[in-house]
Amino acid sequence: MQGGTGMMITLLLALVLFVSVWQGVSRGASGSMQHLFFFAIHAVLTLVSMFIAYQLANQLSPIVVAWIQDMQLTIPADPSWWERSYFTVITSIRDFDFMRMLLLFIVLYFVIRLLLNVVERLLIVIWAPSADERDEHARTARRRTGLQRLFSRSIGAFVGIVTGIIRLVIIVAVLFGVVSLQPSGGFSRAIQASDLYQEVSNRIVKPVAGSWITEKLPVLSSQVEQQFKEMMHRRYEVIDQHIPQNIEQAAVKITEGAASDKEKARKLYDWIGTRIQYDWDKANNYLEKGVWKEQAPADTFKSKEGVCIDYARLYAMMARTVALKVKVITGVGYDGRGGYGPHAWNSVYLTEEEKWILLDTTWASTGDWFDRPDFSKTHIPD
Template identity: 45%
Template structure:
């Protein structure tokens, strides 16, 4: 009662917690002692099965994820240099991402193992325990006289058991709110939930000690998930751009014909793309004002000689690969020339003679200045990950 007296009746989080417990008490009273005990057993057994499956899946993930990666590397999967169907694009994006991105691979292994272990427990272990509990309950019911004698205790006992079940359900709700507020500490939900003393007690006194420092790692994990998701989206472009059209390959070979080093080749392509492609301001306007994105391939950019930063970067990457250079398309933020930052894309190319990856921005060639590995490149470009 001391805790309840400090709860604002208008705080939705507190109201939901109280409703969960109250409805569970009413449900328990209606079911009676035996029915409520069975429900509580089911609630606890399901929770125990889920906890066991989570633990075993977590341990198995650490063992099997490296094995899966080694197997995929051994398969030597290469994206073919030809036009791919939609299903082939999806296959190569998925398989190469599974091989190269540890978080995606570990998550998939974890989910498969969790489903497998949970299924085994649900189909083979829990039914045996359920039958044992049901048999024990029937043996305790006794004769009709004994049942009538204990009937008056069934309702309050059921309500008590229902209250215990409701407390468990309320803690699950509080845990969900806690995870959300940990990921989004500046959100209105976080500020609102913090006003509930019931939520604070459940989060700090029960869930916090059980999870240890696990919740502290959630923001870092969420950031890693976002970074890897962006990498997977970029892998789609790598799959789409694996095919090098003959006219682009011929042009790249001609541009670099008299160049001998990787740096000379990379610079020649950087100058060519930057001076031959015109920035498509109409494409920018369509996206910013009408939210219409005009997708185009490197071949489209080569033929029309127009595009935006991602189109410059994809064309450069295809041309660089055509002459044997290793290259990446990089996305992030770039200076807008007015003291701010905006979404941008550029490239990184590997130079064998120096053994390093260097940045370049062919989109900005027309604006003047040197944007092929200048010392201050990172002052105007911020990579996503």
């Protein structure tokens, strides 16, 4: 199967080269040289746009942070879906360096590229032949002898080969990036089964940019994925921004006497783990009927009932009350029967130890799930 797919990729790559050569033959020597010239101009302007966008993004990043901080964001007590989305994105841009840089780079690149398109159009107007010149070229081409036409098309074919190789290398470099990000994926194995891909990547892509792609690209991809997850988790901070007075007072009382962040986190874990009961009716209504009952941490605190996300949101709210850095993490948890189901838990930062720890108040009744060494074996985040 992979051999057949590999052959398909080889044929597609070969088609790119063939079309480029055919275009070169059709355009002839002058037309092909002109096309190659504008192709090179386009590539140069693209690289220049990327360079300028990166430099400007570095310069503007701290300015954007200061601007958002000066906005003095006020989150409503009961934000709408649009308001939750807005505050989640804007606070993520403020707090996540890589995400902010990436967004700035993308926006600046497209703006700069749009402006440089004007330069590209001007070059086309200046150097591209006019209608009269094209007509004259056509008349000249018709007057050429067979040998002259053959020579022109041969030059055009050669230029087409050069253009095709450049296109082929760019496509193979992109495919090489896909393989680097997901080396064990089915599509990646199919790509690597292509003989033409292997030839171009081994002879050109790897010697020129292979180390950068294999080392840098996975790191960049991982950072994007991680910060996107952080943004998704942050929505609960936005929703639960306003802390009711009774929850605030309870959290302060529960953690009274705690000498460290770890002690605070542990006291809150023990309290929620022993006071809140799992709401099986709510869980079954969602799993069997698709009916979801949204409840705020204040509802969980009052009723002393909830499912995993309710435990996690209440814990996060109480932890923030006593100056703990905390996250609500969603994903899947082991169900004890060989499978996994939707779940939520928390991560807390311990300042004195300079590290994040994981805890699961929902599972507190089944054992100690506070900073447990094997925690990640049963909890898989989104």
